[in-house]
Amino acid sequence: MPPARLIILAGILTVLGASDRAVSLLADMPLVQQASQGMSEIKLLCLALVFVYAFFTFSWCMRQYNFAAVLVGSARMIGERHGQRAGAQGLRLAGGAVYSLAANQFNLGLRSYYFGMAMLSWFVSPWLFMVMSAGVCVVVYRREFHSDVLDVMVFTPTESVPEQPARESTVAIG
Template sequence: MRLDLLQVDFLAPLFLVGAWTGYALYADGGRRQTLMARMRDYRLAWMRQMMVRDNRIVDTQITSLLVQNISFFASSAILLIGGLVAILGAREQAMAIIADIPLAAATPAGLWEIKVLLLALIFVYAFFKFTWSLRQFNYVAILIGATPPPEEAGSQSMTWHIERTASVASRAADHFNKAMRAYYFGLAALSWFVHPWLLVAATLWVLVVNWRREFRSHSYMLLGEAGEPVDGPQGRPDQQESP
């Protein structure tokens, strides 16, 4: 059965949502060897190094840098949401601009508003993820300040505190990663304004980009696999002899 353009226009966003949800379940579920999983080991190593430092200014500076980066993206999400709301009030002008793009598909007024609302919803989701990540990194800063003195290193209470701090930092980073993923799929959703088949192609492209960065990127290879010692084999992975 051949689908007409209007049917594809309604099915394309379902493909986007399904692909996004499926990838999130695949990448975040279980204990897969991902870039994020490997970084959890490095956060735990960071907290262990922080434990033995008398002066923990460097740790608070790292946390402050992470908070600044997240604040930038959260502010950007608010600006994008405001711009999309403004587009709803200037529908005719915006539709005229899109209509001038070669191969752009004609869109009914009601469907146009659905497209804008979908994009706004994606960035609202990203904003909430960014702000929750921001709050959790603030908690990390407090936990760093509450770390016992180095003399208590090796005690059970210190071990629990270090693991707890690393876990909160990892959860904050996970929410930041999900918010960035929303940005990627939001950019794919932007192509829906031009043509529904372009949305399908952009969604597939975003899936490939996300998968490669989390599972096959050069950074992933350099950092090693989750569970390996952080100070494991010396030298770059691409310079080691193959077995």
């Protein structure tokens, strides 16, 4: 996935270099609010900042996953060599904590993509940008706090894993 992030950034920087042509192209489109070249460049810079943030967040996430893999992988060897199950268990717990941090960074990277897509609507209208940003907030909230996946993941060890809710098939034949 890193090449796609770089392509997005390269595209944004290319449009920034030819912002005068981009402004005239946007001016010819229907329903697009007119903006000056300076304002269009500010919008492009904001969009580039969002995707630069996403790039570094995903890069840091990958590093953390590698760190966690090393911790978890080395826990068994240390426990076997020295007969220290407690030390190995500590490394496993540390690996789990690093996995959790990496997953959080991955979520931040995904959210930046969601808001970057909403930011694209700013080129059409600031009102559309506000609506799209609110829509992204609603989608992220529902996925974080009210999803079927969350229902499956959140259970106490004494319980069994909850069953998936039955869904009706809506496949059209014909």
